[in-house]
Amino acid sequence: MAACPSKRQMMSEAINLAVIGGGQMGRALVSGMLAADVVQGDHVRLVDRNPASKQWWATNHPEVVITDLPAAVSDSDVVLLAVKPHGMESVAKQKGRFWNKKLVMSVAAGVSLGSLGQWIGHERVVRVMPNTPCLVGLGACGYCVPEGFPDADIAIVEAMLGAVGISVKVLEKQMDAVTGVSGSGPAYVFLMIEAMADGGVKAGLPRPLAMQLATQTVMGAAKMVAETGRHPGELKDSVASPGGTTIAALATLEHNGFRSAVIEAVAAAANRSRELGG
Numbered sequence: 001m002a003a004c005p006s007k008r009q010m011m012s013e014a015i016n017l018a019v020i021g022g023g024q025m026g027r028a029l030v031s032g033m034l035a036a037d038v039v040q041g042d043h044v045r046l047v048d049r050n051p052a053s054k055q056w057w058a059t060n061h062p063e064v065v066i067t068d069l070p071a072a073v074s075d076s077d078v079v080l081l082a083v084k085p086h087g088m089e090s091v092a093k094q095k096g097r098f099w100n101k102k103l104v105m106s107v108a109a110g111v112s113l114g115s116l117g118q119w120i121g122h123e124r125v126v127r128v129m130p131n132t133p134c135l136v137g138l139g140a141c142g143y144c145v146p147e148g149f150p151d152a153d154i155a156i157v158e159a160m161l162g163a164v165g166i167s168v169k170v171l172e173k174q175m176d177a178v179t180g181v182s183g184s185g186p187a188y189v190f191l192m193i194e195a196m197a198d199g200g201v202k203a204g205l206p207r208p209l210a211m212q213l214a215t216q217t218v219m220g221a222a223k224m225v226a227e228t229g230r231h232p233g234e235l236k237d238s239v240a241s242p243g244g245t246t247i248a249a250l251a252t253l254e255h256n257g258f259r260s261a262v263i264e265a266v267a268a269a270a271n272r273s274r275e276l277g278g
């Protein structure tokens, strides 16, 4: 295995990052990392086969160099693979000396460390499940690494992911569940915000005001759970006055299976992640 730079070196030296696939997740991660200054734009090489996607990068991050895969990987310390799961094999199997034991981070749902290592031809690979709030520095990333993975590389991974939110090292067998909770999770919360705003509009509020109130409510509630250390059930009870408005709403949510719908949604995403892994 190639000698790896120390965490101190990585923190003080610019990371040369190749990004293969600059779609939704690639954009969220790299935009977040650029904003957090953990990578610099002129040290990022972007590869994408979609002209519209390349145009997005040219417009939004003009300092990023748009190039092809061999050049991007050759010029990098770290390679971020962010194409769809079914496209990962053809990208990772591209033959060439340019892979040369680069640190490769894949964000593809379901794609195992074993497959990645086999396709790329070495085991300096990390499987990450990020989420789109990395864009605003509030991502939740789970990642796993092969046995014997060097601490210096873990330090690099944590420096990069930690710059855009929290990062937790998990067992590979937990990655599908991580996908169900946090990888896909933002979509459930966006749906909730949209639905709450719809409810506000139904009750007579103008749409922008309903959206503002719903968004701030979700943000405030999440912050209370994170910062008070109190159980969400206890916080929920503290909102519900006897005979009041909240318990009327909660009874309706329970009647309509809200809790089990969310539990089953997380399980469905985890199962789908397992299927994608083949």
Ligand SMILES: NC(=O)C1=CN([C@@H]2O[C@H](COP(=O)(O)OP(=O)(O)OC[C@H]3O[C@@H](n4cnc5c(N)ncnc54)[C@H](O)[C@@H]3O)[C@@H](O)[C@H]2O)C=CC1
Pocket: 020, 021, 022, 023, 024, 025, 026, 047, 048, 049, 050, 053, 082, 083, 084, 085, 087, 091, 107, 108, 109, 129, 130, 131, 132, 183, 184
């Ligand atoms: N969107 C999300 O919230 C999350 C996505 N992921 C994972 O991130 C990966 C990417 O997903 P999205 O960004 O949502 O998809 P996307 O479709 O928005 O982006 C994929 C990009 O890869 C490009 N691409 C495809 N084949 C390529 C190739 N051979 N060479 C270069 N570029 C190529 C496409 O043109 C596209 O711009 C997937 O594997 C997904 O499982 C993981 C966590 C969350």
Ligand SMILES: O=C(O)[C@@H]1CCC=N1
Pocket: 109, 179, 183, 184
């Ligand atoms: O929907 C998907 O497959 C990807 C993986 C996790 C979130 N988005």
